[in-house]
Structures are given as structure tokens and as C-alpha cells.
Amino acid sequence: MINFILNGQEVASHAKVNDRLLDILRTEFRLTGVKCGCKEGECGACSVILNGRLVNSCLVAMGSIEGSTVMTIEGYCETERFTVLDKAYAAVSAVQCGFCIPGMMLASECILAKNPNPTDAEIREGISGNLCRCTGYNAIVEAIGIAAKEGQGLW
Amino acid sequence: MEAISKSTKKKDHEAKISGRALYVDDHVMDGMLYGRLLRSNKARARVVNILLPELPDGYYVVDKNDVAGINRVHIVLDDTPVFAEENVEYVGEPILMVVGPELKPVERILHEIVITYEEQVPVLDMRKSDTVFFNYNYAKGDIDQVMREADQVFVETFQTGYQEQAYLETQGIIAYPHDGRMTVRGSLQCPYYVHGAVAKALGYEAQAIQVIQDVTGGGFGGKEAFPSILACQTAVAAKKANKPVKVVFDRREDMEFTSKRHPSVCTYKVAVKNGEITGMDIEVLFNSGAYTTLSPVVLQRGLICANGVYRIENLRVTGRAVKTNTVPTGAYRGFGAPQTFFAVEMMMDHLAKKLGIDSLELKEKYMVRQGDETSTSGKYHFHVPLPEMIKRIDELTDYREKRKCYQQQTGRYRKGIGLSMFFHGCGFTGSGERDMIKAVAKIRKNADDTVEVLASNSDIGQGLKTTFCKIVADTLGIAYDQVYIDNPDTDRVPDSGPTVASRSLMTVGGLLQRAAAKLKQEWKTGQEQIVEEHFVEPDFVIPFNLKEFKGDAYPTYSWSVNAIEVEVDTLTATTKVLGAWGIFDVGVPIDLNIIQGQMQGGFLQGIGYASMEQMDYNDKGIIRNNSLSDYIIPTAVDVPNLITEIINNPYTHGPYGAKGAGELPLVGAAPAYVEAMENALGADLNKVPFTPEDTMRILQGADQG
Ligand code: FES
Ligand code: FES
Numbered sequence: 001m002i003n004f005i006l007n008g009q010e011v012a013s014h015a016k017v018n019d020r021l022l023d024i025l026r027t028e029f030r031l032t033g034v035k036c037g038c039k040e041g042e043c044g045a046c047s048v049i050l051n052g053r054l055v056n057s058c059l060v061a062m063g064s065i066e067g068s069t070v071m072t073i074e075g076y077c078e079t080e081r082f083t084v085l086d087k088a089y090a091a092v093s094a095v096q097c098g099f100c101i102p103g104m105m106l107a108s109e110c111i112l113a114k115n116p117n118p119t120d121a122e123i124r125e126g127i128s129g130n131l132c133r134c135t136g137y138n139a140i141v142e143a144i145g146i147a148a149k150e151g152q153g154l155w
Numbered sequence: 156m157e158a159i160s161k162s163t164k165k166k167d168h169e170a171k172i173s174g175r176a177l178y179v180d181d182h183v184m185d186g187m188l189y190g191r192l193l194r195s196n197k198a199r200a201r202v203v204n205i206l207l208p209e210l211p212d213g214y215y216v217v218d219k220n221d222v223a224g225i226n227r228v229h230i231v232l233d234d235t236p237v238f239a240e241e242n243v244e245y246v247g248e249p250i251l252m253v254v255g256p257e258l259k260p261v262e263r264i265l266h267e268i269v270i271t272y273e274e275q276v277p278v279l280d281m282r283k284s285d286t287v288f289f290n291y292n293y294a295k296g297d298i299d300q301v302m303r304e305a306d307q308v309f310v311e312t313f314q315t316g317y318q319e320q321a322y323l324e325t326q327g328i329i330a331y332p333h334d335g336r337m338t339v340r341g342s343l344q345c346p347y348y349v350h351g352a353v354a355k356a357l358g359y360e361a362q363a364i365q366v367i368q369d370v371t372g373g374g375f376g377g378k379e380a381f382p383s384i385l386a387c388q389t390a391v392a393a394k395k396a397n398k399p400v401k402v403v404f405d406r407r408e409d410m411e412f413t414s415k416r417h418p419s420v421c422t423y424k425v426a427v428k429n430g431e432i433t434g435m436d437i438e439v440l441f442n443s444g445a446y447t448t449l450s451p452v453v454l455q456r457g458l459i460c461a462n463g464v465y466r467i468e469n470l471r472v473t474g475r476a477v478k479t480n481t482v483p484t485g486a487y488r489g490f491g492a493p494q495t496f497f498a499v500e501m502m503m504d505h506l507a508k509k510l511g512i513d514s515l516e517l518k519e520k521y522m523v524r525q526g527d528e529t530s531t532s533g534k535y536h537f538h539v540p541l542p543e544m545i546k547r548i549d550e551l552t553d554y555r556e557k558r559k560c561y562q563q564q565t566g567r568y569r570k571g572i573g574l575s576m577f578f579h580g581c582g583f584t585g586s587g588e589r590d591m592i593k594a595v596a597k598i599r600k601n602a603d604d605t606v607e608v609l610a611s612n613s614d615i616g617q618g619l620k621t622t623f624c625k626i627v628a629d630t631l632g633i634a635y636d637q638v639y640i641d642n643p644d645t646d647r648v649p650d651s652g653p654t655v656a657s658r659s660l661m662t663v664g665g666l667l668q669r670a671a672a673k674l675k676q677e678w679k680t681g682q683e684q685i686v687e688e689h690f691v692e693p694d695f696v697i698p699f700n701l702k703e704f705k706g707d708a709y710p711t712y713s714w715s716v717n718a719i720e721v722e723v724d725t726l727t728a729t730t731k732v733l734g735a736w737g738i739f740d741v742g743v744p745i746d747l748n749i750i751q752g753q754m755q756g757g758f759l760q761g762i763g764y765a766s767m768e769q770m771d772y773n774d775k776g777i778i779r780n781n782s783l784s785d786y787i788i789p790t791a792v793d794v795p796n797l798i799t800e801i802i803n804n805p806y807t808h809g810p811y812g813a814k815g816a817g818e819l820p821l822v823g824a825a826p827a828y829v830e831a832m833e834n835a836l837g838a839d840l841n842k843v844p845f846t847p848e849d850t851m852r853i854l855q856g857a858d859q860g
Contacts, residue, residue, distance in 0.1 A: 032181035033174020038406040042783035073174035093748035097616030098171030099323040099372030124791040134616045136755030137791040
């Protein structure tokens with residue numbers, strides 16, 4: 001049994017130590033907001049927040065997460081910070097096909113958690129591990145900038 | 156700005172941002188089996204023998220013998236086998252599928268299957284192909300005479316490479332039998348294409364097939380025809396196992412074996428007399444890969460654009476799409492136009508240098524105006540906004556000044572700026588809309604006075620759910636929230652044609668507007684009502700004749716001018732994009748945010764095509780750039796300064812004045828980028844992608860020279 005905290009809940013998984021966190025989240029916990037785009041750490045669609053840091057869950061072995069805290073979009077959705085980002089993304093229609101978006105949202109959170117007033121260049125750097133083939137990124141960068149302004153004090 | 160252009164919250168925003176939206180791989184059904192394809196590892200061979208291991212209970216091997224209907228996928232010419240027969244024609248051609256309750260044993264079985272091939276010599280180079288799949292020619296004026304009488308004839312060849320759609324969600328389909336029917340659902344653009352193909356492969360009546368589009372993680376053309384192939388294979392497996400079967404590709408499989416943009420080689424011969432361009436003789440060659448798929452229509456669009464936006468009175472265009480033993484190519488945003496627009500824009504640029512004038516000046520001299528003839532002797536019926544777009548680009552970038560100033564540079568860092576002007580024909584090519592598609596769209600008013608949009612076009616990220624609902628709500632004069640739309644399900648929606656060719660909003664959106672206008676007049680509160688509309692070609696259109704390749708290939712055009720500025724580091728051969736500017740005319744935007752998103756996303760995809768998206772096969776016909784670490788697409792830091800502007804140029808026959816939008820922004824990025832590289836490097840360039848390796852070659856050549 002591997003024990004960890006998933007979206008605020010203590011959970012135990014039957015996973016083998018070399019299973020991917022990505023697969024376990026999707027199949028055992030049915031958290032399908034975590035997307036698989038490449039399974040090679042290149043696209044960021046599978047991003048989760050692991051112990052406060054953004055990671056590609058396709059590169060994390062279950063054996064390494066005993067005692068860790070994992071947050072996926074499903075858990076992040078319940079937060080006030082999500083609400084601010086959600087509104088900002090909606091205001092600029094930053095969501096197109098949506099496949100990169102759960103990962104982008106978690107990346108947005110990590111950027112703002114580290115630096116509540118990022119410059120555009122810092123935002124771009126912060127999401128550069130998350131590919132988006134639809135938007136050209138401008139709207140996403142803008143949305144994160146808006147959230148930073150609107151969410152003063154939250155981050 | 157028009158009222159309709161004001162942005163609203165997208166219909167699918169909430170489901171997607173919260174991670175609740177279900178894509179095909181997120182669905183799990185009771186008793187579902189998982190499938191994987193066994194593919195040819197030879198580019199051209201006869202399959203002599205297939206040796207199967209013993210199968211555990213509940214596992215199946217599915218192949219050509221299980222295809223109850225016709226073992227061909229219905230696309231255009233129906234030559235793609237559902238599963239290979241005696242011969243395989245490319246590395247990756249599906250031979251059989253293994254399905255079972257768990258993937259690991261499925262993969263083990265795949266490894267244990269032994270296939271014996273009798274290898275043949277493959278044709279990999281399109282220039283050496285002796286099988287011409289499609290061949291179209293057209294001409295006007297007297298090209299032979301102007302060539303004879305020319306003071307000079309300039310000849311050049313241009314090449315473009317593959318482009319991989321690289322949608323973030325890979326291909327995936329689920330098929331399940333029930334009540335004597337087969338339901339197929341998945342990541343796809345064109346439900347009725349899949350419907351027709353699956354019925355044919357299973358040998359079922361049309362009514363026995365249901366196709367549902369799941370939320371789709373991007374398509375860009377890659378989910379136009381390809382899902383029909385996977386759907387046939389999956390449905391055949393589901394029928395054999397009598398259980399739901401799901402097949403989702405992994406990234407490498409998706410990159411290596413699904414269709415991508417046609418590589419091209421174009422040769423231009425341009426006659427010049429007394430400093431004037433008197434004619435162009437153009438040869439276009441597209442690599443179709445092993446099967447025909449959508450190549451005839453891709454080639455048609457490419458040929459129609461071959462002379463760009465220029466008035467060329469004596470013109471001959473010949474085009475061929477040829478067979479090679481490589482992965483079949485297909486639809487990709489722009490559909491043949493990015494290839495020929497690249498060639499013609501570069502040709503004009505090189506001509507200008509040879510004639511000793513500025514390239515923009517030469518382009519301006521020949522660019523078409525309203526009322527001029529199109530390449531195919533049709534007509535530009537509406538205002539051509541190129542002059543004001545050029546003016547705006549110059550204001551934004553100081554283009555003319557910079558272009559001159561960058562001509563004489565020394566030192567390690569050198570800058571360059573390039574410009575392209577282009578159009579994208581709105582809607583299906585030629586008479587396709589009138590003769591083949593015959594779109595139907597419906598709206599239904601429920602007893603509670605909510606209104607549902609019923610059309611077969613899918614929202615694959617381009618915002619169609621939102622724009623369709625806006626058109627209907629606004630026309631009816633009711634709240635946007637009162638109008639809704641579900642993902643298309645062929646049991647519920649009529650065939651409004653495919654989600655392609657920059658046609659959904661202009662053509663189907665137009666039908667919805669008409670339907671809504673009619674419903675408004677007949678509106679009966681508290682009652683259920685249905686209104687249906689059928690496509691009618693606008694009166695002004697000069698009918699297109701495919702045999703003669705003459706007439707209006709499109710009712711109207713979307714226009715654009717792009718400029719790109721680069722800085723090349725001559726020591727490392729790397730390039731930074733300092734800025735990318737695009738002015739776009741898509742008629743009236745039905746939602747400004749959505750249009751801006753389309754323009755920015757498409758433009759960046761085009762810059763990727765131009766600069767970094769390198770894909771090629773080796774001498775065995777195997778595509779090597781099969782992962783996102785080998786095939787690089789732009790990230791958020793690659794083009795931080797990307798600016799797009801929309802100009803207002805309403806189209807009288809589009810809904811609220813809207814035209815086609817989705818493909819336009821990709822078409823002109825490549826020539827603008829490569830012109831900028833030329834400006835920086837002081838050389839004539841003729842290929843995309845133009846990568847750092849290419850830059851290095853130029854720099855070294857210059858050093859040696
Ligand atoms: S799926 Fe993990 S980075 Fe792509
Ligand atoms: S919205 Fe489609 S990949 Fe980002």
C-alpha cells in the first residue's frame with residue numbers, strides 16, 4: 001500500500017512502485033482531469049502539484065510518493081484561487097480544445113504562488129513546460145496576468 | 156465593432172477548465188476491451204505469412220477476414236484498406252488489431268506475432284514516383300507565347316516539409332455494439348464521414364450506425380479523415396468481440412502513423428519582358444504517401460493558390476499528387492495553400508531582387524483588386540483589403556524602413572524582416588458544397604422555450620458551440636443562455652457537412668441564422684417547433700467546373716498580411732523571433748476573443764511550420780521525429796511578441812457578415828519568416844522548415860565563399 005494525500009484526503013493505493021502516478025490517478029482514482037499527452041514529460045498535460053511543486057505526473061513513479069501531497073485540477077477546483085483564475089481565463093476566452101488546460105491551470109497556480117506579481121516574461125517562462133497547440137499562448141498569459149491583479153492578497 | 160463581435164463566456168468553458176469535460180480516453184464502459192494495432196515494419200512488401208500465438212481467453216486478433224463489409228475505408232477514392240491484404244505499402248500500415256481486457260497482455264501478444272514479409276523496393280522520394288494519383292492542369296492566356304517572347308525567364312524550385320498536427324489529445328475511438336447497431340464515439344471532426352465509412356466496412360445499413368463526437372482535444376485537420384480509418388478498425392473489432400473496444404494511440408504512434416501535411420516541391424518559371432511579369436508556368440508536386448485519402452482536394456486548393464494574390468494574365472498550373480511508400484498525408488489547416496503560398500511569395504521576393512526593386516513594391520504592383528479575375532477565371536467579387544493591411548503593418552512594424560536598413564549588416568547578430576500577403580478561400584473547394592455536401596442544419600425550440608442547435612459540425616476548440624449559439628440567440632432576440640448545443644450525435648443531428656475548409660461558421664452558421672430568422676417569425680411560446688434549412692449557392696457565384704478547372708473556386712476569400720522580424724546569431728545559427736504581426740480580414744468576427752484565439756494559435760502554428768517543425772523519414776521509410784522531444788512545436792517563450800489585429804470587412808452573404816477564419820492564420824507565416832531570414836542572411840532561401848541547421852549551412856557557405 002502506498003499512502004499519500006490526494007486533493008486533501010488521505011488515500012491508499014494498490015499501485016506497484018513503478019506504476020506512473022499519471023496512470024494511477026486516471027484509472028484507480030478516476031481523476032480524468034489529469035490528461036495524458038505524451039507520457040514522456042514533454043507536454044505538461046499531465047501536470048499535478050506534488051508537495052507544492054508542478055510536476056509531470058507521467059514521470060513520477062508511485063514508489064516515490066509515499067507521504068506526499070498531490071493536488072490535481074479536481075482538488076484545485078475547490079479553492080478560491082481557482083475561482084479567480086477561472087474568471088480570468090473566461091474573460092479572455094483562453095480555453096480552446098481544453099486538453100492542456102487542467103495542466104495550464106496548475107502551472108498558473110504555481111507561477112502565482114511563487115511570485116504574485118509576475119511579468120509577462122516570467123509567466124511565459126512559467127508555462128513553457130506546458131504545450132498548447134491551440135491558443136498561441138497569448139490569451140493564457142493575459143489570463144494569468146489578470147488573475148494576478150484581481151487576486152491581490154490571495155497569492 | 157458590431158454587437159455580435161463582443162465576447163461572451165464560451166459554452167464549454169466550465170467543463171473544460173474544471174477538468175470535468177470527458178475526452179474519449181476518459182470514458183470507461185463495462186466489459187470494455189482495449190485494442191492495439193500491429194503495423195507493418197516494411198515500407199513495401201508482400202505479407203507471406205502471419206504466425207499467431209495461442210490467445211488467452213477473452214483476447215482476439217482482428218484482421219481483414221473480420222471485415223464483413225468492404226475492406227476499404229470510405230474517404231474519397233476508397234483505396235485505404237481497413238486492414239492490410241496481401242501487400243503493405245508503408246511502414247505503419249495496420250495489418251491486424253489485438254484486443255483484450257488488459258493492455259499488457261495485448262502488447263505481449265503483439266510481440267509474439269511473427270510476420271513474414273517478401274520485401275520489395277520502396278519508392279520513397281516523391282520525385283522518383285511513377286504513380287500519379289491525381290493530376291490537374293489549368294491555364295489562361297498564352298503561356299507558351301510569353302515564354303518565347305520574354306526578355307528573361309526565371310526558374311526556381313521551392314520545397315516544404317511535413318507538418319504534424321500535434322493536437323494535444325492523440326487519436327482515440329470507442330466502438331460498441333448494442334441492439335443490432337454499432338455506436339462509435341471519439342475524438343473527431345466529421346461525424347458523418349465516420350458514419351459513412353463504418354457503415355461500409357461493417358456492411359450495415361446507415362441507420363444501424365451511430366457516431367458521437369466526444370470532447371476533442373484539437374484536430375487542425377488531423378481528425379478529419381483519419382478517425383474514419385481507426386473507427387472502421389475499432390468497429391470491426393467490437394463486432395467480432397461483441398464488446399466495447401477502445402483504442403487510443405500513444406504519442407509516438409500518433410506522430411508516426413497518422414496523416415500529416417503533404418510535403419511539396421514547386422517549380423516556378425516566370426517570364427519577364429520590359430521589366431514586367433508577363434506569365435507564370437507553375438509545376439506543383441505533392442507527396443500523397445501510400446494512399447490517396449484527401450489528396451485530390453488538398454491538391455486542388457494548392458493549385459488554386461499557386462499564383463498567390465497576384466494578377467498574372469498568362470498562367471499555366473500543373474499539379475500532381477503522387478504515391479510514395481510513406482505514411483499517407485492528408486488534411487492540415489490550410490489544406491494545400493500553405494505550400495503554394497510559400498512558393499509564390501518567395502518567388503516574388505526573389506524576382507524583385509533580380510529586377511532590382513523592393514519586394515513589397517513588386518507585390519503591390521501586381522496584387523489583385525475587387526473585380527479582377529481569379530487564377531481559375533472566376534472573380535474576386537468583393538473588396539480586397541490588402542492596401543489598408545499593408546499600411547497598417549507598416550505602421551505597426553516600420554516595415555519599409557527596417558527592410559532597407561537590414562540589407563547591409565555585419566557583426567554577430569543580424570536582423571531581418573519579411574512580409575507575406577495571402578488569402579484563404581472560404582468554404583469547400585469548387586462545387587463541393589453545392590454538389591456533394593448539400594448541408595442541412597436544424598434548430599429546435601423546446602416547450603420550455605429553450606432552443607437547441609442541431610448541426611453535425613464539431614467544436615474542436617475553435618469555439619463553434621459558442622458562435623453557433625450566439626448567432627441563433629441574437630437572431631431570435633433571446634438570451635444566449637436560452638440556446639444550447641450538444642456534441643453532435645448522428646442519431647440526433649442532420650448532416651451539415653464536415654468541420655473543415657473554413658466553412659462551418661460561414662456556411663452552416665448562415666443556415667442557422669436563416670433557421671433562427673424563420674423561427675422568430677413563427678415563434679409559438681410554450682410549443683415545440685423545428686426549423687430546417689438547406690444550403691443554397693449564392694446567385695453571384697460563377698459555377699466551378701472541375702474538368703476545366705474554371706469558375707469561382709470559392710464564393711469569397713479571407714485576406715491577410717503578415718510580417719515577421721527575426722534576429723539571427725551568426726555564431727550559433729540560432730534565431731529569435733523579435734516580433735510577428737498579422738492583420739486579418741475574416742469578415743465580421745462573431746466573437747472577438749474567439750477570432751483572436753484562432754488567429755494567434757494559427758499564426759504560431761505557422762511559425763512552427765516555418766522554423767522548427769522538422770519531420771522526415773530515413774532510407775527505410777521510417778519517420779524518425781516521432782516524439783515531442785524530436786519534433787519541436789512552439790512553447791510560450793518562442794514568440795513572446797505575437798500581435799494580431801482584425802479589420803472589419805463584412806461579407807454580405809455570411810451570417811452577420813462573417814467569413815471563414817480557422818485556416819487563414821497559418822497560410823502566410825512561412826513566407827514571412829523565410830523572407831525575414833533572407834533579409835538577415837543576405838541569401839535567397841527556398842525551403843521550410845528553415846531550421847538552425849539550414850542557417851548554419853548558409854553561414855558556412857558564405858564563409859567559404
Ligand atoms: S503526458 Fe506527461 S508530460 Fe506529456
Ligand atoms: S487549448 Fe488545446 S492544447 Fe491548449
